[in-house]
Amino acid sequence: MTSEAPLYKNHVMLLSQNFFIKDNQAELLLYAHKYDFDILFFNEMRDFVAAVQNDQGHSLFVIDLDALHNMQSDLLESRKTLMLGELLQRLPSEQSYVYLQTVRQGGRFLLQQRLVDSNCLAYAEKPIANDVLVDKLFNLFVQRKRGDLVRLICLGEETGLDEAALLERRVELIRHADAQTLHLRVKELQPDIVLISDTEYARTEAIVRVLKKNIEADPVREITLLQRQPDAALARRALASGFDGIVPMADADLLTEQLVNRANKIRVNKDLIGKDRATGLLNKVGLQKKAQELIRQAAREERPLAFGVVDIDKFKTINDTWGHYFGDIVIKRLSLTLAPHIGERDLLSRFGGEEFVVVFWDCTLEQGWQRLDAMRQSFCAIPFEVKPGDLRHFSFSGGVAAYPEYKSENELFLRADAMLYEAKEGGRNQIRVAPAAQRQGAHR
Template sequence: MAEKIDSLQEKLRALEAVFIQKLPSKIAEITQTLQQIVERPDNKDAMVVMHRHLHTMAGSAGTFGFAEIGNQARAFEAILKPHLEGAPWTNEELQAYSQEVNSYFDYALKYDTKPVNGVADSVQEEEKDVGTPQLIYLVDQDEAQNQEITVQLEHFGYEVVRMNHLGTLATAVARRRPHVIVIELSFPEGKVAGAEEIGRIKQIERFRIPTVFVSHSNSFDSRLLAVRSSGDGYFTKPVDVVALTERIEAILQNHEDQGFRVLIIDDDAVTSKFYGAVLRDAGMNVYLLNDPTQILTVMTDFRPEIVLMDVYMPVCSGVELSRIIRQDNSYVDVPIVFLSSESDMSKQLDAVKAGADDFITKPVSPEYLKSSISSRAERYRSLRALIMRDGLTGLYNHTAIKEQLASEISQAGRNGAPLALAMIDLDNFKMINDTYGHPAGDQVLRTLARLLRQRLRRSDIVGRYGGEEFAVIFPDTTASVAARVLDQVRVAFAKIQQHSEGGGHFAVSFSGGVADLEASLDADELFDVADAAMYASKQKGRNCISQA
C-alpha cells in the first residue's frame, strides 16, 4: 500500500486481503495434490505434501478470521493422518474423502471469501459476502418437520444437512464437524437411541458438539435424559423454529472466544512483545503501542477493553498518560492497569489516584497476568453491555449506536474509506402488537435483530434505534452495496414464519433507507438522511429499500 498503515484495523484488513488473494491458489494446491493421491493411493510423497498444505491452512485460516475453513482443514488433516502413517485406503474411503474435500473447498471459495472494500472502486461495488454459513446437522425421521425446520433455519443464514438415520451421523461428524446438532431423542432403533448416539460421538470426539434434542414427549424423564446427555436445549414437537433459532444462537455465542481487546503501552518493545504474546496465547486481541503520543488515535481505532502500561516512559510518565486518557469522557470507565517494577507504595498510590484500577509489580507470572487482565476486562465488558446494549435484542441502544456512528465517520475520514448507514422500520408493527399481543411483537424484534447479526459482516454495527426502528452501520461500504445487501436481508426476513401464543403463524416485513458519506459527514445529519430514505420506502408501499 502507498499509504502508511497506522492502525490495527488497517493492518488486519491488509493481511486479510493478502490471505484472500492467495486462498484460491492454496486451495488449488490442496486439490491438485489430492488428485495425485486419488490416482496413486500409495503415493506417500503426495500424502506428505497434502498433510503439510492442510496443516498450514488449519493454522493460517483461523488467524485471519476464517475459523470455519481452519476447523475443516484440521478435520481433513485428521482423516489423512492414519493413511500417512501406513493405513491403506479402501476405494470407497478415498473416493468419499476426495468428494468431501473438493466439495467443501469449492463451497468455501464461493461463500467465505468476501471482497476487501477500499482496494479498488470495482471491488467496492461487488456484493458483500457474509462468510461460510454455520453448519447444523438435523437428525430426525420426521421428514415433514425436517423440511419446515430446514427452510426456516436457512432463512436465518444457517447451512442445514438433514439425516433420517442415526447410522450416518457419526460418519458425517468425522468428515465435517457441525456447529450444532439438532436430534430426535428417540428413534425406532431404541427407546433413547438419539441420546445414546450423542453419547457415543462425545466419547470419540475431541471437542463436544453442542446438541439440541427434540421429542414428542414433555416428560420429566425425557428432559432429564437430555440433560444427562449434555443437551444444550430441549424442544417438544411441533418445534417453534424461531425459539429453536434463538437457542442455537445463544449456544454459539457461549462457545465463542472471549477475545478481549488489550492495549499495551510500553517504550520497551521487547517487554511489550513478551506480555503481548502471553495474552494472545490466552485468546486476547493485543495492540502494542511503543509511542505514547499516538494514544488518542489508537484508543479511537482499537477501542481497548483494558489498558496495560508502564509507569516510566521517555515522552511522558504512565501517570500523565492515564490522566490524558481520563480527560476524554469516552474512556473514563476503561480499566487501566500499571505493570511496572516500581515497588514504592507511595508512587503506586499516585498511579491509582491518577485513574488506574490496579498496579501489578514486575516480574509477574504469565498465569497471574492472564487471570488478572481477563477478569477486569470481563467486568468492563459486562458493565458496558448493561449501559450500551438494548435489553430485549442485545443490540447497541440509541445512545451507543449514535456514538458508534460518530467514531466510524471519524475513522473513515482518516482512511479515506466509504461508509454507509441504513435505517430500518418494521411495517405495521402496532397492528402486530394489537393482533397477536406484545410477546409476539417482542419476538419479532428479537428475530430481526438476530437475522441482522447473522446475515451481515462481523464489522457491520447493528443497533436498536428505538421502538421498532433499527440502524446498521456499514464500514468500508458504499450506499449502493449496502442497499443491495440489506435488500437480501429484507427478502429473508419476510419469509420467516413468526409464532403467536395462540399457535398461529404470521409473516412480517420491514422498510429501509440507506445513505453514505456522500450525503453528509455529520453523524446526526446522516441519520436524518437515511431516515428520510426509509420513510420514502414507506410511501412506496412498504417492504422495500430506498437509497438517498
C-alpha cells in the same frame, strides 16, 4: 408460527421435579423467550443425559438437586433416591452444569466443594424467582460466548507479553512509545485497557489526567500502572492521579493471565451494557460506540460505509391484533433474518422497539440499497402462523445513507431515518436512499 429456521438458537435443558415443572413451566418460558432462548424440561435422568450428549453446543444444562429424591436408583431397586455421586457419574464429563439447591444444601460446604469440583458452571439457591433465574442464565450465555476483541495499549519498555498468545484469547496488544502522543493514540483507537509502566509515569505524571479529563474519554476504560518493584509512595501518587489499578510486571506469564481475566470481565460488562437482551444484538449504546469505531477505521483506510435504518411496517397493528407476545416473536424472527446477511465487519443493532440499524463495511450507497433490499425480501417471504391454518406475511421499510458523504454516526442515522420516513410515506415495504441515487424497488 412456522419458519425455515428454529426460532431460538440457544436452549436451557432443565432436569427437575414434576411439580416444579408443572408450577413454573409457563412463566419460565415466558421470561426465557424474552431473552431469546428456550427451555426444555426433563424429569427423567435417562432422557436428560441423552439430550446432553446430543447437544450441538448452544445449551446450558440445569439440574435441580431436589429432583434426586424422586429418581429411583437403578443400581439398588430397594432405594428410592438417586444419590448425588450416581448423578455426577452419569453426567457427560465434557459438559458443565448449573445446580439449583435449597438454602439447607447451600449451607453444607462439603457439598459445594463436591459440586464445584464436578464440572459445575454455577450454582444457585432456591427459592429463586423465575425472572431472576432466567436473568442469571442469560448472563451465563453471555459469559460463554467468544466475545468481541478487547483492545489494549501499552506505553513503556518491553513487558515480555506474548502478543500472539493474547490475540488467541481475543486480546489485541498495541505498543506505543511516546507518552506525549499517547492521548492521541487512545482517542484514535479507543482501547479498553491502557497499560503504563512506572518508568513512563515517573517521567510524565500528568499522563493519566490528560487521558481522563478528555470529555470524550470512555468512563469504563481501565488505566493500569505496571510496577517492576514495589514503591508505596509512587503507587499512592498513581492512584491519586487517576490510575484504576496497579499490577506487578515481574512475571510476564502472570501478567498475561491477569490481563486475560480483566479482558473477560470487560467483555461481559460490554455485552450486558451494549447488547439487547431480547435478540442478543447491539443496542443503542453498543451501536453508537461500534459505529464510531467503524467510521474512524473507514477514514483511516479510505473505505465507504452504508448505514441503514429499518422499521417493521404496521407493528402497532400486529401488537393490537395478535398481542405483544406475538409481536416479540416477529421482532426475534426479523433479527434472525437479518443476521445471516451481516459480514464479519458489519454491524447489526436493535435500535429500539421494532427499529433496527445495519452498518455495512466497505459498501457503497448502491450496494447498501441492494443488500438491505435483499433483507427486506427475505423477511417478506417468512410465513407467520397467527392462528391454526392462518398464515400472514409481514414487511419492513428502510432508509440508507452513506459515508463519507455524511461524516458522523449521528448524521448518518438522521439521514437514513429521513429516508425511512419517505419509504413509510411512499407506501411501505421498500428501501429509500438519497434522491440522487434512488432505485426502483418492489412495492413502490
